[in-house]
Amino acid sequence: MPADEADGLVRAVRAGLAELGDPVKAPEMRRYMKSEMPFRGVPTPARRRLARRVFAEHPLPDRDSLVAAALRLWREAEFREERYVAIDLTGHRPYARWQEANLLPLYEELIVSGAWWDYVDEIAIRRVGPLLRAEPDRLRPVMRRWAVDEDRWRRRAAVICQVASNQETDLELLAETIEATIGDHDFFLRKGIGWALRAYSKTDPDWVGAFVAAHPALSPLSVREALKYVPWPPA
Incomplete structure (x- = not known):
């Protein structure tokens, strides 16, 4: 340039x-x-x-x-x-x-070096999420790696990147990224898990309710956030 x-x-x-x-x-x-x-x-x-x-x-x-x-x-x-x-x-x-997968290294740098929720959430949801929906075969393996990374902001990004995906949510990937970090005590990860589940509950509350019921290791914070719009306990 x-x-x-x-x-x-x-x-x-x-x-x-x-x-x-x-x-x-x-x-x-x-x-x-x-x-x-x-x-x-x-x-x-x-x-x-x-x-x-x-x-x-x-x-x-x-x-x-x-x-x-x-x-x-x-x-x-x-x-x-x-x-x-x-x-x-x-x-x-x-x-x-x-906006193609070639931009992912840029977004990864902003996530890791920014290392705070105001940066990470916008990039994960508004930049990484659309790339995942457009090029799932290229992005899924990266999100799986991020979900088990030592850096908590990569992990949070992997969990919340589908917050705006609605009916296009990759449920297998959502479950994998949550399960990868479900035992972490970090506030931002627990909050992110709850947010991701709460967002999808607007599309399929039954799926979210079943997921919460099947994962007793979820933190109270994650559960509280996840079930905000889900009838609980299930009938």
């Missing part, structure tokens, strides 16, 4: 965030997210409006340029909103045609 294309986009993002930043809100946002990286103090709606404008003014010519721009925003970020914009960029609608 020509340097001026990347530079123009990155400079415009940084300048826009600086202009929109609120020094009063910034520390409050940082405390809420328990973030080591500071915030500019830009609310989400304003950030998204800025991103749409900047992306329209600085179009990228191909997938490689998208990856390069996103990684530059991510790796060089001084404020958390810059990383949010990097994620926004990967989901920019005109670039949907580039």
